[in-house]
Amino acid sequence: MSETSSGTVAERISRLFETLTHAERKLSNVMLENYPVSGLGTITALAETAEVSAPTVARMARKLGYGGFPELQTALRTELEATLSSPIAKHDSWAANAPDTHILNRFAEAVTDNLRQTLQQLDLEDFDAVVDLLSDPSRNIYVVGGRISRSMADYLFTHMQVIRDRVTLIPPNSNTWPHYVLNMTEGDVLVAFDIRRYEHDTHRLAEMATEQGAQLVLFTDQWGSPAARHASHGFRARIEAPSAWDSSVVIMFILEALIAAVETERWEETRDRMKTLEQLFDRTKLFRKFT
Amino acid sequence: MSETSSGTVAERISRLFETLTHAERKLSNVMLENYPVSGLGTITALAETAEVSAPTVARMARKLGYGGFPELQTALRTELEATLSSPIAKHDSWAANAPDTHILNRFAEAVTDNLRQTLQQLDLEDFDAVVDLLSDPSRNIYVVGGRISRSMADYLFTHMQVIRDRVTLIPPNSNTWPHYVLNMTEGDVLVAFDIRRYEHDTHRLAEMATEQGAQLVLFTDQWGSPAARHASHGFRARIEAPSAWDSSVVIMFILEALIAAVETERWEETRDRMKTLEQLFDRTKLFRKFT
DNA sequence: TTCAGAATGTAGCATTATTTTCAGAGCAAA
DNA sequence: TTTGCTCTGAAAATAATGCTACATTCTGAA
Numbered sequence: 001m002s003e004t005s006s007g008t009v010a011e012r013i014s015r016l017f018e019t020l021t022h023a024e025r026k027l028s029n030v031m032l033e034n035y036p037v038s039g040l041g042t043i044t045a046l047a048e049t050a051e052v053s054a055p056t057v058a059r060m061a062r063k064l065g066y067g068g069f070p071e072l073q074t075a076l077r078t079e080l081e082a083t084l085s086s087p088i089a090k091h092d093s094w095a096a097n098a099p100d101t102h103i104l105n106r107f108a109e110a111v112t113d114n115l116r117q118t119l120q121q122l123d124l125e126d127f128d129a130v131v132d133l134l135s136d137p138s139r140n141i142y143v144v145g146g147r148i149s150r151s152m153a154d155y156l157f158t159h160m161q162v163i164r165d166r167v168t169l170i171p172p173n174s175n176t177w178p179h180y181v182l183n184m185t186e187g188d189v190l191v192a193f194d195i196r197r198y199e200h201d202t203h204r205l206a207e208m209a210t211e212q213g214a215q216l217v218l219f220t221d222q223w224g225s226p227a228a229r230h231a232s233h234g235f236r237a238r239i240e241a242p243s244a245w246d247s248s249v250v251i252m253f254i255l256e257a258l259i260a261a262v263e264t265e266r267w268e269e270t271r272d273r274m275k276t277l278e279q280l281f282d283r284t285k286l287f288r289k290f291t
Numbered sequence: 292m293s294e295t296s297s298g299t300v301a302e303r304i305s306r307l308f309e310t311l312t313h314a315e316r317k318l319s320n321v322m323l324e325n326y327p328v329s330g331l332g333t334i335t336a337l338a339e340t341a342e343v344s345a346p347t348v349a350r351m352a353r354k355l356g357y358g359g360f361p362e363l364q365t366a367l368r369t370e371l372e373a374t375l376s377s378p379i380a381k382h383d384s385w386a387a388n389a390p391d392t393h394i395l396n397r398f399a400e401a402v403t404d405n406l407r408q409t410l411q412q413l414d415l416e417d418f419d420a421v422v423d424l425l426s427d428p429s430r431n432i433y434v435v436g437g438r439i440s441r442s443m444a445d446y447l448f449t450h451m452q453v454i455r456d457r458v459t460l461i462p463p464n465s466n467t468w469p470h471y472v473l474n475m476t477e478g479d480v481l482v483a484f485d486i487r488r489y490e491h492d493t494h495r496l497a498e499m500a501t502e503q504g505a506q507l508v509l510f511t512d513q514w515g516s517p518a519a520r521h522a523s524h525g526f527r528a529r530i531e532a533p534s535a536w537d538s539s540v541v542i543m544f545i546l547e548a549l550i551a552a553v554e555t556e557r558w559e560e561t562r563d564r565m566k567t568l569e570q571l572f573d574r575t576k577l578f579r580k581f582t
Numbered sequence: 583t584t585c586a587g588a589a590t591g592t593a594g595c596a597t598t599a600t601t602t603t604c605a606g607a608g609c610a611a612a
Numbered sequence: 613t614t615t616g617c618t619c620t621g622a623a624a625a626t627a628a629t630g631c632t633a634c635a636t637t638c639t640g641a642a
Contacts, residue, residue, distance in 0.1 A: 032408060111544060158441070214623095252539060253402060312620090314619075335598090
């Protein structure tokens with residue numbers, strides 16, 4: 001079944017993707033992005049959209065097992081006809097060829113529900129306020145996670161570290177926490193993750209930090225962590241999933257939106273820092289060669 | 292509102308139908324019959340299907356208010372595009388009370404697009420095969436991430452560690468990697484994350500691991516990492532976001548779905564392990580009290 | 583760094599599609 | 613039947629599309 005010359009255009013692209021070159025991949029993405037309409041215009045139009053040359057498109061058509069671009073177009077039209085004539089069918093399931101009951105589809109359903117519900121009740125003023133806090137270069141930012149949410153904390157830390165100075169990741173081992181609290185002062189920000197099962201230690205840390213005058217930004221689930229009473233700002237994400245575990249996808253989503261917003265807020269500095277970082281990486285690479 | 296030059300192609304045809312000539316009516320019927328696909332081929336093909344001449348088709352396009360046949364085709368494609376993308380429920384906006392342009396809404400749009408497109412081209416056989424690999428207790432599992440994707444690796448590791456034995460998280464420092472490769476044997480599994488910018492070291496690790504007989508499961512982006520050539524199974528996630536960074540949300544999604552599937556596969560063992568884990572946590576807590 | 587080989591784009595050409603021109607067919611009215 | 617009109621399609625002219633050959637650029641290995 002792995003023959004080149006069978007299946008829909010999209011399938012063939014996916015199947016051959018590994019063997020495609022840089023320009024061809026760029027083209028593939030454009031074709032799949034607005035499938036199949038983007039492939040129904042002229043070869044020139046498609047080439048321009050994908051920012052590749054027309055011959056590249058023609059070569060790709062060959063690679064996919066068609067005699068040429070027009071032949072590929074005919075295939076697209078045939079597919080489209082079949083799709084349109086079959087009743088609703090369309091977006092019943094997310095993953096193609098998978099039954100609705102496949103874990104991927106059930107997960108997709110759950111996650112988009114979570115996302116919708118979370119956004120519905122998310123307080124925009126809170127969001128913007130947190131962006132301001134995190135953008136303020138005079139504040140120290142501390143990030144801490146729990147047993148599972150540690151990865152989220154880590155993710156936020158990695159990105160914030162690029163964007164700005166004075167960001168600290170507090171390690172998961174709660175023995176060391178007092179040392180960090182010791183350094184917190186009025187106006188500092190503690191970003192904490194506390195998803196069920198809520199961790200007693202996190203609660204304590206929040207308490208101590210706010211007593212030191214730090215502001216608490218709390219990420220929690222729809223039931224709300226007990227630490228919430230100390231929080232100046234909080235995000236309650238829905239985390240339900242068809243699994244024994246909770247889903248962190250929505251949390252990740254909010255994090256990324258936050259990061260993007262902070263980044264925009266301080267774009268000048270961020271850009272400079274990113275540039276410098278690139279250079280430093282290059283030098284590291286060079287350094288390695290001589291080791 | 293009865294102007295010729297407005298509305299969809301179908302609407303215009305209906306509106307003008309009475310004024311159309313014999314040959315033009317024959318043509319109209321063909322066009323409406325298999326709308327809009329029949330109009331997307333060449334003018335000659337359409338003419339032949341309708342058993343009229345090509346000039347008739349061109350004249351008709353003019354009558355409908357278009358500059359020529361190609362212009363009519365463009366209109367058809369635009370309509371089609373709108374039709375195909377709208378069933379996916381154009382959410383007016385995700386976050387209540389926020390303008391569409393708020394970063395949260397733009398992000399939500401991008402992420403759901405990413406999710407949809409990723410699932411569309413995701414290979415289910417690959418997915419199921421990876422679930423089998425990760426469920427097989429006789430294999431050692433190694434997990435490794437890059438500079439950013441490290442958090443993803445960490446997240447997977449944390450969960451897999453609960454579910455099963457013999458899971459190792461390879462640290463980000465590539466100096467130590469050979470030590471890990473040394474231990475890999477036939478049938479072991481290396482789960483690697485390589486999102487752009489692709490890291491040369493990761494590529495090398497993949498190479499060495501597969502030479503040792505390990506199977507490579509690779510998470511990458513839509514452009515595909517160079518390490519993919521060594522991969523037995525791969526997931527290509529779309530990572531575009533309205534930000535200077537890429538979005539890891541879809542990767543996280545796939546991870547969670549994988550984890551849920553593996554968990555289901557070996558539910559008996561997982562349940563026992565989770566129960567034991569709970570008890571261990573309780574004892575840790577107790578232990579603390581006396582410290 | 584240098585070099586070979588692959589990948590990509592440019593330019594021109596062959597092909598195909600579209601439009602225009604024009605002659606003939608059909609039809610209604612005188 | 614004739615006349616004049618519109619409609620229609622054949623064929624030529626024009627425009628565009630898509631393909632091939634070749635030059636340039638890029639990439640990766642030595």
